[in-house]
Amino acid sequence: MAKKTHRKSLFRFEMMEGSIAIQKQDLNRSSQGSSNRVAARKFLARFQGQAKVVDAADFPHQNRLLALGHSYCENVAQKAKEKLAEMGLNSACHSGCDACCYYAEMDATGLEFEEIVRYVRQAMPAAVRAELYHQVEETPDFTKHQHRPCPFLDRSKGNCGIYPVRPMGCRGLLATKVCRLDVEEDTGLETTVRLVQQAWQEMPIRAGLLMIAQEQIRKGKGHINLQQSSSEVLVQFKQLEAEKLKKLFSPDQFEE
Numbered sequence: 001m002a003k004k005t006h007r008k009s010l011f012r013f014e015m016m017e018g019s020i021a022i023q024k025q026d027l028n029r030s031s032q033g034s035s036n037r038v039a040a041r042k043f044l045a046r047f048q049g050q051a052k053v054v055d056a057a058d059f060p061h062q063n064r065l066l067a068l069g070h071s072y073c074e075n076v077a078q079k080a081k082e083k084l085a086e087m088g089l090n091s092a093c094h095s096g097c098d099a100c101c102y103y104a105e106m107d108a109t110g111l112e113f114e115e116i117v118r119y120v121r122q123a124m125p126a127a128v129r130a131e132l133y134h135q136v137e138e139t140p141d142f143t144k145h146q147h148r149p150c151p152f153l154d155r156s157k158g159n160c161g162i163y164p165v166r167p168m169g170c171r172g173l174l175a176t177k178v179c180r181l182d183v184e185e186d187t188g189l190e191t192t193v194r195l196v197q198q199a200w201q202e203m204p205i206r207a208g209l210l211m212i213a214q215e216q217i218r219k220g221k222g223h224i225n226l227q228q229s230s231s232e233v234l235v236q237f238k239q240l241e242a243e244k245l246k247k248l249f250s251p252d253q254f255e256e
């Protein structure tokens with residue numbers, strides 16, 4: 001059990017360091033100065049051009065800056081895989097492999113969650129939505145389920161129901177051995193977390209910063225603040241109430 005808890009904490013660390021956390025060097029790189037405060041709109045304007053050319057087929061987000069951030073996450077995961085290959089290792093992750101969707105404490109920024117809600121209502125296949133609805137009905141209290149699955153996991157197939165708009169944390173997780181819920185073993189996550197962090201250093205900016213800048217504007221704040229922004233409120237997937245999830249997945253809402 002201890003190792004699994006450790007694995008969870010490593011995953012959290014990866015999320016914070018690889019995606020959400022604001023690092024001073026990122027701010028400095030963006031603001032061309034040394035201040036902790038960066039004008040949010042000016043900062044975002046620098047990325048609008050790149051956001052426009054992100055492929056909508058792979059990143060169908062309505063929020064294109066969010067699509068850009070998620071595309072950076074994909075680049076980072078790809079770079080980490082290439083670094084693994086240089087070490088003679090491979091990622092064991094594959095479609096239908098879902099242990100991480102049980103043990104990870106997944107969450108999303110407010111903007112990511114908005115995009116997820118939009119996707120569920122407008123683009124999720126009806127059969128998947130019906131399955132997710134059925135799962136909530138069957139296990140309304142996810143926190144008491146044996147392994148606490150993510151409510152967006154289609155447990156019958158082991159597939160992510162919101163794959164095209166899944167949050168940042170889900171995009172950077174790699175393991176060199178397939179994770180299993182019933183076996184406590186080293187999945188090589190320590191190695192992959194380190195490689196993911198290295199890969200972020202090669203990117204123009206951390207994806208979370210694009211989202212946090214938008215969150216700040218939404219809250220009427222004009223600046224990103226190094227001290228405050230890393231404590232942005234996140235939506236914890238496994239804490240979502242069953243009634244809210246049922247409303248979200250309800251077949252009655254299909255025509256919205």
Ligand code: SF4
Nearest residue numbers: 093097099100178179
């Ligand atoms: S190998 Fe582990 S981290 Fe990778 S997809 Fe499977 S369960 Fe998730």
Ligand code: SF4
Nearest residue numbers: 101150152153160170
């Ligand atoms: S959002 Fe998708 S990939 Fe992420 S934990 Fe949930 S089911 Fe798994």
